[in-house]
Amino acid sequence: MSDLPSTALLSAADATPIGSGLDRPESVHVTGDGGLVVSHRGRGISRVTPDGRISTHGPNPAMANGTELTPNGIAPQPDGSTLIANIGEGGGIWRLTADERLEPVLMEAEGIPLAAANFVMTDEQGRIWITVSTIKQPRYQAYSDKVADGLVVLVENGRARILADDICFANECRLTPDGAGLVVSETFSRRITRFDFGTEGLTNRRTLAQFGRGDFPDGIRFDSAGNLWVTCIVSNRLWRVAPDGTARLILEDCDHALVDRVETALSEGRMGREHFYDTGESRLGNIASIAFSKDESRAYLGSLCGTSILSIPIPKGDQA
Known part of the structure; x- marks a missing residue:
């Protein structure tokens, strides 16, 4: 990626905060009325109305397998419920019902516990897609570019099957706009991996985008033009990746001293949760x-x- 522009189109000054008092709003979704649904640690979700009013939903505290619920990915459903990937110690995929009950949906696939469930989404066919960052417990044992045991799980017709079991800390996944492929964030290998998807499952694995120092890809989403937008923790960079893999830096607020601390810890095999919750000077x-x-x-x-x-505004025209 050395041939990419080094200057971001946007900075932290271009970002406008919406709402306040949210707790670990890791996953964000836009509702039909222009509001937002976000994950909320220890409860379930928060809803943010278009005018900025916030309401939090879920048991207080929400417990999953005897430990506090830590929602990571969430997937709002048409019936008013929300699927939640619990990356906390209790693991598993849970449903927060419209009347705010918490119910288990899937705790294992092919006998393997979903202990570090990272992401969940549903597609137009009603299938549920799940990523599990690692099967190691505790999950910080997989904070390494040398561990690749993350899962991609598909639930179809009530049956859960593992489509991939060798992802380097599996994070968000998305179906390609044509439905013929799947892309996955491999956080600690710093890459977006693409598969073809068909009757044989996931095939033809290849790298769509490889990132560099400080960039640990996390959340991803396609826009209507087929570009994949990639958020990177640690570096606090937002990239837009074209279908041919060409990447453009859109937003950056990088604390290089923080990157140095994280990269040193990673190389020395001592990276832990504290490195994800260290924001340094980034806003x-x-x-x-x-x-x-x-x-x-x-x-x-x-x-x-x-x-x-x-x-943030999305750059248009020549400036993009």
Whole structure:
């Protein structure tokens, strides 16, 4: 990626906070009325109305397998419920019902516990897609570019099957716009991996984008033009990756001293949770997910450490 522009189109000064008092708003989704649904640690979700009013939903405290629920990816459903990937010690995929009950949906696949469930989404066919960052417990044992035991799980017709079991800390995944492929964030190998998807499962694995120092890809989402937008924790960079793999730096608020600390810890095999929750001098809070307004004039960014959702303009025309 050395041939990429080194200057971002946007900086932290272009980001507008929406809401306040959110707790680990890692995953963000836009609702039909232009509001937001975000994950909320220890409860379930928070809803943010278009005028910025916040309501938090879920048991207080929400417990999953005897430990506090730590929602990572969430997937709002048409019936008013929300699927939640619990990356906390209790693991598993849970459903927060419309009347705020917490119910287990899937705790294992092919006999393997979903202990570090990272992400969940549903597609137009009603299938559930899940990523599990690692099967190691505790999960910080997989904070390494030398461990690749993350899972991609598909639930179809009530049956859960593992489509991939060798992902380097599996994070968000997305179906390609044509439905013929799947892309996955491999956080600690710093890459976006693409597969073809068909009757044989996931095939033809290749790298769509390889990132460099400080860039640990987390949340991803396609826009209507087929570009994949990638949020990177630690570096607090937002990249836009074209279908041919060409990447453009859109937003950056990088604390290089923080990057040095994390990269040193990674190389010495001592990286831990504290490195994900160290924001250094960055004002973006370790951006971890992205969603778009209906007209794609703005993007909304979730984060590991922020207390608000960040809204940024999407560059248009020649400047993009």
